[in-house]
Amino acid sequence: MKHRRNTPAFTFLAWASFVLSFLAMFIGIYTLDASLPVKGYYVVSALFLTMSSFVLQKTIRDNQEDDRNAGVGLYGEPEEKRQKNTSS
Incomplete structure (x- = not known):
């Protein structure tokens, strides 16, 4: 499972x-009490904002998973080096 x-x-x-x-x-x-072009602008803007939010969160998540799988720490340095620095 x-x-x-x-x-x-x-x-x-x-x-x-x-x-x-x-x-x-x-x-x-x-x-909304507005003309059709204004409503259309708001609809297109809302859809674009929604789509770009999904793309941004997926990109951030994928980059973090790639870093984790490659052994890179949060700040871009190799995980082994970071562990040595914190244990010293």
């Missing part, structure tokens, strides 16, 4: 908050 870092309740909370905030944003844009 695959080990999960988060509990099912926390995963549900994360997805529920994402969906609810997404719906609230689009309901707010739909009911």
Whole structure:
């Protein structure tokens, strides 16, 4: 069985908050008293912000996993060197 870092309740909370905030944003844009081009601008901006947030968090996570797999510490120096410096 695959080990999960988060509990099912926390995963549900994360997805529920994402969906609810997404719906609230689009309901707010739909009911906004503005012209169609203004609403379109807000929709495109909201979608771009959402997509770029996902891409940014994936890139950061992938880079951290690559560093961990390569034995590189948090500050970019090799893990062995960092451990020697802290134990001295």
